[in-house]
Amino acid sequence: MKFYQILIVQQLDFLIIKEVFMKFRKDFVTNSSSSSYVCEICGRTESGWDMGLSEAEMMECVNGHTFCNDEALKRPSKKELIQMILENEWNKDRWDSEIRDNRDFTEEELIVMEEDDLWDNFCSESGYYDVPECVCPICQFIEYSEYDLSAYLLKEYGVSRDEVFAEVKQLNKRRRKLYENEYITYVCKKFDLNPTEIVANWKEKFGTYNAFKKWLRG
Numbered sequence: 001m002k003f004y005q006i007l008i009v010q011q012l013d014f015l016i017i018k019e020v021f022m023k024f025r026k027d028f029v030t031n032s033s034s035s036s037y038v039c040e041i042c043g044r045t046e047s048g049w050d051m052g053l054s055e056a057e058m059m060e061c062v063n064g065h066t067f068c069n070d071e072a073l074k075r076p077s078k079k080e081l082i083q084m085i086l087e088n089e090w091n092k093d094r095w096d097s098e099i100r101d102n103r104d105f106t107e108e109e110l111i112v113m114e115e116d117d118l119w120d121n122f123c124s125e126s127g128y129y130d131v132p133e134c135v136c137p138i139c140q141f142i143e144y145s146e147y148d149l150s151a152y153l154l155k156e157y158g159v160s161r162d163e164v165f166a167e168v169k170q171l172n173k174r175r176r177k178l179y180e181n182e183y184i185t186y187v188c189k190k191f192d193l194n195p196t197e198i199v200a201n202w203k204e205k206f207g208t209y210n211a212f213k214k215w216l217r218g
């Protein structure tokens, strides 16, 4: 065997051992599960055993968008937060551990709480899950997910995904599915559109992310 062949064999051995080890973990560590998170804005991917969103340094908004912590928009001030909590269903029937019952909190009680606690306990799930639309760049139409943009283009310009997929398959016969970015590129080229310009108009056109989703479904 030549030297480089030995190297390849060793590499393969290592991979097999690694795979067996991973399988062992999967089979025997019952509470362990593999999770992976993808930022819908920059595409960063994190995966690991029993990994939570916080370890991945990402958060998920109420509309299900996942994005990096450092891409989140600025949190409202404490004063604004309290206003939001009081006006929102966030303050309806909250669990109070002191009296072991549910109740609404008053403005005076909220004012003395730490800003982070307000955020983690009232406005989101532990600060990472179900964060409100105001900090999500996708909900605010500052960034977009490829999934949303391709759904928008499909409805607005009516180019079938089959048409685009046929084109992709001509170049790569083994391909089994169409990627969102391929659909976007195809339609934008066909109608001379600019994705950033389209998304910049959504705020004016739809106002809120929910209105946008409703339009997509309609």
Ligand SMILES: [Zn+2]
Pocket: 039, 040, 041, 042, 043, 044, 067, 068, 071
């Ligand atoms: Zn990101």
Ligand SMILES: [Zn+2]
Pocket: 061, 062, 063, 064, 065, 133, 136, 137, 138, 139, 140
């Ligand atoms: Zn969002």
